[in-house]
Amino acid sequence: MKVFFDATVWCGALLRPVGTNAKLLDLAARGGPLRGVTSDVVLLEMYRHAVMGDLRGVVFAPEDVWDFVRAHEPLLEISQSPIGRSLPDRTDLHNLPITEIVYHLTGQTREELLNDLEGKTTLRDFDDLDLHVVAAAYHGDADAICTSDETFFTSSLGTIELCRPSELAAGFGL
Amino acid sequence: MLALSPADRAALWHETITSAPDDRAPMLRVLAKEIQELLAPDLDLYSDWDEALEATLRTLDASGLIGRDVLRHEFEGVGTEDEADGTSAAEFALTIAGALDESAAVDHMDLQTRELALELASMWRDAATSDAVSKTLPDTLSVADVAAHFGVTPQAVYKWCEAGKIEFARTPGGSYRIPSAQFDWHRGKETESARREIAARLLRHLDGKDLPSDEEMVAAMRQARGR
Numbered sequence: 001m002k003v004f005f006d007a008t009v010w011c012g013a014l015l016r017p018v019g020t021n022a023k024l025l026d027l028a029a030r031g032g033p034l035r036g037v038t039s040d041v042v043l044l045e046m047y048r049h050a051v052m053g054d055l056r057g058v059v060f061a062p063e064d065v066w067d068f069v070r071a072h073e074p075l076l077e078i079s080q081s082p083i084g085r086s087l088p089d090r091t092d093l094h095n096l097p098i099t100e101i102v103y104h105l106t107g108q109t110r111e112e113l114l115n116d117l118e119g120k121t122t123l124r125d126f127d128d129l130d131l132h133v134v135a136a137a138y139h140g141d142a143d144a145i146c147t148s149d150e151t152f153f154t155s156s157l158g159t160i161e162l163c164r165p166s167e168l169a170a171g172f173g174l
Numbered sequence: 175m176l177a178l179s180p181a182d183r184a185a186l187w188h189e190t191i192t193s194a195p196d197d198r199a200p201m202l203r204v205l206a207k208e209i210q211e212l213l214a215p216d217l218d219l220y221s222d223w224d225e226a227l228e229a230t231l232r233t234l235d236a237s238g239l240i241g242r243d244v245l246r247h248e249f250e251g252v253g254t255e256d257e258a259d260g261t262s263a264a265e266f267a268l269t270i271a272g273a274l275d276e277s278a279a280v281d282h283m284d285l286q287t288r289e290l291a292l293e294l295a296s297m298w299r300d301a302a303t304s305d306a307v308s309k310t311l312p313d314t315l316s317v318a319d320v321a322a323h324f325g326v327t328p329q330a331v332y333k334w335c336e337a338g339k340i341e342f343a344r345t346p347g348g349s350y351r352i353p354s355a356q357f358d359w360h361r362g363k364e365t366e367s368a369r370r371e372i373a374a375r376l377l378r379h380l381d382g383k384d385l386p387s388d389e390e391m392v393a394a395m396r397q398a399r400g401r
Contacts, residue, residue, distance in 0.1 A: 001339070007395065008388070008391070011391060012391060014376065015380070015385050015386070016279065017372070017373040017374075017376040017377055017380075018275065018279045018288070018377065019279050022373065023275075026325060026369055027324060027325070029361075029362040029365065029369070030323075030324055030325070030362040030366075031357050031360070031361030031362060032324045032357060033334050033339040033340050045399070048398075049394075054395060054398035055386060055391055055394060055395070056384075056385075056386035056391065056394050058383055058385065058386070060376075064375060067368070067372045067375075068372050068376065070365070070368065071369040071371075072365065072369065074365065148388045148389075148391070148392050149392050149395075150392070171337070172326075172333070172334070172339070173326065173327065173329055173331075173332075173333035173334065174326065
């Protein structure tokens, strides 16, 4: 099973580095039954939240965040581009709004992302901030998106399932 | 010292976890000694493990996870003749490792105990990793081999089998054999120690901080994303 992990899973793992989200990322970084995929945009989003204190005032050092990402490097090998390893150096992107980061990293506008995915989902339901997650999940051939963000669960994603971290962890006996 | 029967082991575990606070420490020491007697021949847990065994039980007691039925059940089943229902020494060790991992995730435990729990979990996994698997990958693996490699409990691996997440076969005696070819066995192995190291570093960084729940975190993220 291949699962796309969004920024809520990554941020949850940073906040509780031996908790459920972290266990999922750890298992997905190994070559077992749970395969993981993520995207550069998700990683940059996680980085921004973590270092800017968005997580209810908990602030992380940039080097800790990138070390955490690098320690899960197998997850980056199947992301939508090989930029994962050089993200820490892309300081020009670190403070941009998500929509601009999406454009910089994928070269695609919202309309172009939607056109690529035409007929696969009711993607027009998604706002700019969530669309890149769905697009990257399709691009990475994911079977499911794992997220703690309940707003996803109100939409249809076509062939891609949605699962909460606790549900996915329970399914794998974690 | 003669090894206890399975029924006596179950009774000892029960007596220990229900003992009065004043009797707790000596009871934990007795239980640690019995676990050592039981596992030492298979896992090489000799004198250098004395302190680790006692620390393991103290940690599980502090987190409350020593009360888990699966621990008592596996302790009772180690080395029994029944191939299908018995527990191998390695499986019991890995169940202990899983409970220690869970102890490390308990927010109210002090940092030192949580770090110790992680360290002990790693020791138990190393002890349960068979030499054969660490040298060359055999065609089929035991449940313990798979659990040790992926850092999960034997119960998780049984779940993967029964849920069809991995292929397996059962021997005439009922034990599980898991083909190794279905795994990308070496993937992520080189970054395993880095994951352990950064997890410990983040735990230290977060110690004493008021952490948001998942719901609070998501709400904060959505609010920040809009800026």
